[in-house]
Amino acid sequence: MARLLALAALFLALGAPPPILVTLGPQQTVQTINVKMGVHTRLTDEVEEWKIKKTLEMVRAMSAPWIVDYFPWGYIEATEGQYDWSHADQVVDHAQRQGLTMIARLGFVPNWARPKDSTINYLDESRYAYFAQFVAAFAEHFKGRVRYLVIWNEPNLNFEWGYRGVDAAGYTRLLQAVYARAKQANPDIQILAGALAPTLATPGSTDAMSDLEYLQKMYDAGARDYFDALSAHAYGWQDSADAPPAPQRVNFRRTELLRDIMVQNGDAAKKILITEGGWNDHPRWTKAVSPAQRIEYTLRAYDLARQWEWLDAIALWAFRYPFPAQTYQDYFTFVTPEFDAKPIYFEVQKYAR
């Protein structure tokens, strides 16, 4: 009987598909005429390693040297004090092997660090030190591999601030809590603040605050000493890349207005990195453009970025989703979930080579 069982186990083992062997492969470099080009990848929810590798290979082949990705605190430190770096390591190591520079966006409060029934964006001020501890651990763990950290995402939206009421001074205190700890853990780390949502919120709105007003309020609260560069979101909506900026208009060059505020506050030496942005070509979304316009504006935006000496990188939203959003969001991407490159991918590649 035992022999029969052993034989059956052997047959089963022989019949099972072998595990997919994914290696980092040889060190690559990005060939590009525009060293500021980048994309926001969405590897946070990508489970299979070969897909992580393939995504990053395709980014490299598109000639974009920068990527932004999201590293949720709640995934890495699901239990207080216990860090699971395995997935983050996988993403960072493959990115590094493809010759890509990673900008890591940090956020997502774990259950243990927030009240029951609060959202993942809710971080009470009494818990800032816990987040700072995580940022410091991240900076230390990825020393030599990740140099740029974006602290939080779009805090000028009430939703992104955990429905606590938009509070630029409160966000500034978060930066203050994080900055020294992160530098202590890794003096080379660059703390990026802001990542503000470009909005036209009316004064007094409970949903959002204008990004321009919010940035000024950050400076008023003393944020200047607690970040090394500003992260900006530069969506074009239906304007071309060249459309002039205006406070009451959301478009790509709105980034210049953020820059003006930095200059006005004596912060001209600091750089901006665009960590989200771009155009959408959904056939029905009211803020979308045609596919041809999307390509034209995207190439122009990459080129404008090259000319802005105060800008270090421009990572557009979004390279590829691991699964379809089944909404207009799918029309922001360069590559389908099945790794089919869209025409925009080939046009960007053609431009950058």
Added chain:
Amino acid sequence: MRGKFQLPNPKSQVRGLPGSLILAVVFCAAFVYSLYFLFAPKPPPKPDAVWTRIVSDGVFRVGIDPSFPPFEYENGKGNVIGFDAALANEIVGQWSHENETPIRVEYVYSGYDGLYDALKAGEFDAILSALPYDARKTEDVRFSHAYFNGGPLIVARIGDESIKTYFDLAKRRVGVELGSSGDAFARRWQRRLQYDVRFYHSPAEALRALTRGEVDGVFTDFIAQSDFAKREGGIRIASAPLVDELFVIAVRKETPTLFAQINAVIDAMKKDGRMGKMQREWF
């Protein structure tokens, strides 16, 4: 015992029946029952609750995002018009006739991305809003038979009969709208067919280049082709769609009767030419 006549014991007779005979009898009975079960006339299945309500109340509630001409848009007087509205009217028209009770369409507006959730929440009975078939959604909803194919097709000049498939464009010149699904298709086959792909900023520009003889074929969709043919002419459809982009109506899983009733009208419209007539009218 001698000379005494004995009657045979009936029990011993039964006991004596061979087992195989009993099995055969049971099998035959089961077979006859199965035949009856399979072929006997059955009462019609009970209509689903939504269909029952549509017929009793005389209202078919349609979820729509009226921002996509020529399929659905408002005419400025608060009325939804377009191909999909005309289709909805045909559907309720046929239902009214068959059920001998008036049924009308009631539109429920929804943002396009919220249509599926609103359907699931029961805010309306069906989505009829230039909705593309999506295999990933088939676990959640039932999709009707397709009533339109929005995939790119080959458009050629009138008088040029040499192009019937994309293989006929090998080593020739193909025009596409940059970034469109026609563009994606053209790039996919370019290496094999070695045609020269020329990019334009709109389908109209590509079709104009076709009429000027700058390209030999254009990959674009039916609506763009039809619009250009009406305005400027000189072009013809040379092929079936190269890629299917099927427009369908979605209903909830638990409404099989409504699903069948919608399909019956779509099938009838295709068969009797009403669908083609509506396409000519709206596109």
